[in-house]
Amino acid sequence: MADIATQTEAKSLHEIIKISRMVVSSLDLDEVLQKILLYARELVETPAGSIALFDETTSTMTLHAGTGLSEEFMMRDSWHVEAGGLTRKILDQRQLFIVDDTLDVSFFNNPLALAEGIRSLIAVPLCIQDTIVGILYLDDFKPRTFDASACEKLAILASFASLSIANARLHEKTSRLASTDGLTGLFNHRQFKRILAQEVTRTQRYSSEMSLLMIDIDNFKHFNDLYGHPCGDRVLTNVARLLQDVFREADHVFRYGGEEFVVILPLSGPKDAVIAAERARDTVESLSVACHGVDHPLGVTVSVGVASLPHDADSGDALLDVADRLMYQAKNQGKNRVHTPQSIKLS
Known part of the structure; x- marks a missing residue:
């Protein structure tokens, strides 16, 4: 009987090591987290679970993966770890935290978890030496006693999981x-x-439209020469921030080089592109940049060239060339303006 038990245990450990190797085989963080959650739930047979990663600099937990839980529960995607709270206790103890019945313990008072109907759980701190990576939560909606052998294997899996998460984060x-x-x-x-080639291919495949904006900060050499490179850098970072805010989530904003930016607008024809370009130009014009050692805020403007596929070019390189030439025309004809291959009536 002892031999059979030993063989069973050896087989079980071999299986958990095999699973752990599968967990560490990926460098994609989302894939890693989903694998960890899947194998951990199977190991202790829970209907739900989640993984929250920990940011030690801000003392914040952020929910990155979850299954078997309601949309309302998953919407609480981050929370601050309070001193003396349950999460802080789990992180500090760095060992499996098991609750057989949440209604029997006074410290389990999370309104969201109680409303979710979580009645038993295992919280697994994910740590690498002195570094806390996060917490793996495995939840059940009924009281239960968790199998001790399964919990031991879960601790082994957690060690591999922590390393895998750290590797995926570093790769990311x-x-x-x-x-x-x-x-x-x-x-x-x-x-x-890379993205230009992808968007051009997609646009041509579906006989769609896309546009490209070439944006150049006017008189940028003046900022560097008169006020110094730190001031020039401040102008660049402020313009970059505004451009990120002013365009759609589906658009792609790049620093092309020097004081030039380029924006790819998928599924946007000439008219929409001009509207977007004018909005960007107008927003930058309202910008005031404060620089150290300069006694007044600095005004900034940009010149923009707009070109669209398939209207103005038939390839990515040609599209970029058209937008670039139009941007220089805008600079040569007074700056702080948008130029297109043709006059477009905005109505």
Whole structure:
């Protein structure tokens, strides 16, 4: 009998190690979290669960994955970890926290969880040495006693899960740094070329429209020469922030290089593109930038060239060339204006 029990335990541990290897096989954070949640729920046989990641700098938990829970519950996507609270206690203890019946413990007083009908749970801190990654929650809607052997295996899985989350986060950060401009946080020139090719292909495949805006900050050399490069950088970051705010979520804003920005507008024809360009130009014109050592706020304007596919070009490179030439025409004819290949009546 002892041999059979030993063999069963060995087989079970082999299975959990196999599952753990599958968890660490991906570098996509969303995929990693979904795998962890799936395998953990299967291990302890719970109908629901979630994973919240922890930001130690802000002491904030953010819900990143969940299943078996209501939309109302999932909408509470972040919360501050209060000193003395249950979440803080779980993070500090760094060991499985098990509640067989939430109605029997006075410390379980989360109104959202109680309204959800959660009656039993396991909270698994996800840690790597001294670093807290987050918490894995496994929930049931009835009181129950969790199997001790399954909980031991869950602790093993949690160790692999923590490492996998850390690796995925590092990969995500590295990928983001490689694709974004260090000063403004916008996508960089490399990402622009990649996304432009994708959007052109999609536009042509579905016989649709797209537009491109080339935006240049007027008199930018003046800011650098007269007030210094830190002031020029401040102008760039302020304009970048405004451009991110003024365009749609579906649009793509890039720092093309120097003081130039480019915006890709999917599913937008010439008329909509001009409206968007004028809105951006007008918003930037209202900007005042305060620079250290300058006794007055600085006004900023931009010149914009607008081109659309398939109306003004038949390829991504040609579209960029048209928008670029139009932007320089706008600068040569007075700056702070939008130029298009043709006059478009806005009505």
